[in-house]
Amino acid sequence: MAIVMKFGGTSVADAPAFENAARIVAAQRDASPVVVVSAMGGVTDGLLAATTKASEGNVDQAIASLVDLFARHHAVANELLSAGDAEQFATQVKSASNQIGALLQNIARESSQRKSIQDEVVSFGERLSSSLLAGVLRHRGVDARQVDARRCIITNEDYTSAAPLMPQTSLQTRAELPPVLESGVLPVLGGFIAASTTGRTTTLGRGGSDYTAALLGAALNVNEIQIWTDVTGVLTADPRVVPEAQTVDRLSYSEAAELAYFGAKVLHPKTIQPAIEESIPVRICNSRSPEANGTLVGPETETSPRTVKAIAHKTGVTTVQVTSARMLGAYGFLRALFEVFERHRTVVDVVTTSEVSVSLSLDDASGLPSIVEELEDLGTVRVEKGRAIICVVGEGLRGTPGIAAKVFSTISDINVTLISQGASSINFTFAIEEERVKEAVKRLHHEFFGRQKAQTT
């Protein structure tokens, strides 16, 4: 049985990073790795910025902005590929650049096709990085071959955040990859990119390479899914806010899923689901210190009562409160309310209800004006933008009293709304104003992990 090893953008940002990733893969050659790789660090952002420029009518500027990005690919190829592979790769980059140029012209003309053209443009990031990594591995003597992920991951046509169609994805993956593995060749696939049933390029949403790794891992029922990134596993809080955050050795699937969903960027929110279905362990490792164990996510975890494992947070959240006396004792009210969000294809994250009001949070508030208009038929609507959600997670919180009291006393001067203890009772989630989120996370981390001085900046 195989394993999946996924390398994120920072793990393939430049030639030394590629070389390091190839070394990590080669060390596990005996475990039959299937390698998944993101675009080189910053490349997806660069390609997206070009599509935005082009759709604003600045096509020449958009094309010019990509020169450096292609140069970075050439630099890696010239340093790390065999002469033959480097020559072939140069042809591939030339062709990518021509195709992207034509797509950017199209995007300026056909705004209705914008999302599908955008997916086609950004897909070149992963198509090129996977070709490069396969070449770098070959140059190290590993028989590796690029496999187009669009032959394996099949999705609906929700461009820019397509949903995988599981039966087709499993079938395709099982048809494509085992023959490669059985012939002793190591497949390297670009993450994030996929194809619709009609063969058009789609993507799984930002950060989606983790999800690709999990989908392939589940389809092949591998022994382990490894996510190689720039930090040593899942940390007790976002290290950009709490530099002292520590690695969590083990997490249950539910803990990891809650953390990912509520902002721990280290894992794409959908990564855990395919792993749960086949009970596959997910390990998050640091490509800069490969000897460290990182975090192991699996069906079981160490729990002790009252133990908080980690704190996640996300900003840019909007909360909506609908108040109506009609709710009292009435049936059908909640359905009518949620149907509004469904009609506008808007995902609702946290929900709390009282006798006469419902409060909920949204990540994507783009459909809000029309949503509010419809909600006003149901009651009085209050919208608050610029909110943040904090989520305190731990299996040990299940049925443990006192956690809320500890949270509230730690941040007693900050107004907390939308308080929810998830159905699984392993998380305690609430909203606060965005400006105070860093301060709140630092203080909570200090309270629960005691490793840093509370700061109130």
Ligand code: ADP
């Ligand atoms: P990759 O390019 O490897 O996919 P990402 O940038 O998507 O890497 O995810 C890793 C980053 O996630 C880390 O560098 C860190 O800044 C951020 N992060 C946020 N919350 C956490 C957390 N709880 N644990 C670890 N990393 C976190």
Ligand code: ASP
């Ligand atoms: N390259 C994509 C992104 O930057 C996917 C990924 O890295 O996971 O969002």
Ligand code: MG
């Ligand atoms: Mg990522």
